[in-house]
Amino acid sequence: MRKARKGETHVFRLFVAGNESNSLQARENLARLCEEHIKGRYTIDTIDVLKDASSAYKNHVLVTPTLILVKPIPAVTVFGNLNDTRQILAALRLKCPR
Amino acid sequence: MSRYRELAVKLKAAEDLMHALRTQQVDAVVGARGPMLLRLKQAEEDLRNSRNQLRALAANLLSVRDDERLAIARELHDECGQALTSLQLGLSWVFRKLPRGQRPLQERISSLSATTTNLIRSIKNVAGQLRTGALDELGLIESLKSQAREFEGDTGTPCRFKTNVAGDTFDRSASVAVFRIVQAALTNVARHAQASRALVAVTMRKNDLSVMVVDNGKGITRKAMLSHESIGITGMRERTLALGGTFTLGRSRGKGTVLTVRIPLSRVTGGTASAQVKSEP
Numbered sequence: 298m299r300k301a302r303k304g305e306t307h308v309f310r311l312f313v314a315g316n317e318s319n320s321l322q323a324r325e326n327l328a329r330l331c332e333e334h335i336k337g338r339y340t341i342d343t344i345d346v347l348k349d350a351s352s353a354y355k356n357h358v359l360v361t362p363t364l365i366l367v368k369p370i371p372a373v374t375v376f377g378n379l380n381d382t383r384q385i386l387a388a389l390r391l392k393c394p395r
Numbered sequence: 396m397s398r399y400r401e402l403a404v405k406l407k408a409a410e411d412l413m414h415a416l417r418t419q420q421v422d423a424v425v426g427a428r429g430p431m432l433l434r435l436k437q438a439e440e441d442l443r444n445s446r447n448q449l450r451a452l453a454a455n456l457l458s459v460r461d462d463e464r465l466a467i468a469r470e471l472h473d474e475c476g477q478a479l480t481s482l483q484l485g486l487s488w489v490f491r492k493l494p495r496g497q498r499p500l501q502e503r504i505s506s507l508s509a510t511t512t513n514l515i516r517s518i519k520n521v522a523g524q525l526r527t528g529a530l531d532e533l534g535l536i537e538s539l540k541s542q543a544r545e546f547e548g549d550t551g552t553p554c555r556f557k558t559n560v561a562g563d564t565f566d567r568s569a570s571v572a573v574f575r576i577v578q579a580a581l582t583n584v585a586r587h588a589q590a591s592r593a594l595v596a597v598t599m600r601k602n603d604l605s606v607m608v609v610d611n612g613k614g615i616t617r618k619a620m621l622s623h624e625s626i627g628i629t630g631m632r633e634r635t636l637a638l639g640g641t642f643t644l645g646r647s648r649g650k651g652t653v654l655t656v657r658i659p660l661s662r663v664t665g666g667t668a669s670a671q672v673k674s675e676p
């Protein structure tokens with residue numbers, strides 16, 4: 298699996314449901330992880346499915362929170378509140394699991 | 396991407412999704428008609444309420460059962476017991492009035508009289524079992540002690556009774572519950588454990604009353620522990636939970652089964668800590 302090249306921008310799409318607790322946690326966790334590991338090299342597009350459900354259909358999102366790593370490819374989809382930092386870093390290829 | 400790889404990725408995604416759902420990390424499900432917020436916390440609350448209602452119902456059922464048992468015991472003792480006693484007296488009277496030389500008749504009446512005596516004894520035993528022994532007269536601790544002795548007498552298995560409680564005035568409903576729990580536990584030991592030793596320990600601790608029934612038998616199986624058909628275990632658990640206590644049943648480290656029930660002191664003493672702890676020598 299391809300690792301991100303140095304300096305490459307990570308593009309995330311995060312699907313949330315308003316200010317529900319898991320959605321809030323996912324937003325905070327993602328922002329924190331990005332700041333800690335790829336500071337200045339990321340963009341996060343947050344989509345609230347309560348306001349924009351059609352984007353969720355288009356992206357085949359079934360539940361919220363759902364995070365899609367759009368770039369670098371291959372795309373990765375992660376479900377839940379992103380509390381498990383180690384697993385999330387590994388899934389997003391930001392750090393190898395120990 | 397090969398077909399196999401594609402399937403593996405889909406499977407992993409499905410597993411991740413299941414994990415997120417199972418660990419309640421999902422707020423909304425996006426369906427054909429739009430997003431639907433999953434009020435998981437509300438559902439949890441509803442479930443907890445239903446459980447509490449069910450528990451209260453079970454406690455009520457147990458209390459009704461205890462009352463019915465008491466009524467049946469009274470009926471057995473007063474009605475059947477009295478009728479059988481007068482039958483026995485009648486048989487003795489007939490026996491005495493029989494002319495000499497009526498040996499077959501005398502033997503028949505003697506045998507009927509012996510059967511009646513056994514029946515009276517059985518009814519007394521059954522009534523005693525139904526009536527929670529002498530709980531009202533003796534109190535919980537003495538009744539449990541007597542139950543341990545009875546167990547020993549009935550099964551031939553030595554049963555020790557250990558306590559640090561002296562002079563109890565426990566709440567009646569809590570006493571009935573603890574008595575029934577120990578009764579059911581000892582019945583299980585007699586029926587299933589194949590034990591050569593048993594122990595009943597009642598310990599007054601800082602915040603709760605701990606009741607333990609331990610045996611050195613073959614040990615309860617996991618299947619029996621979880622089975623819904625184990626009415627005895629379910630009854631013990633429900634009685635404990637109705638008193639706000641905790642119920643644990645498991646195999647002991649060596650061999651055998653350990654049952655531990657812990658009930659908050661406030662529920663056992665009805666709010667007043669009236670049971671005394673024996674002072675250590």
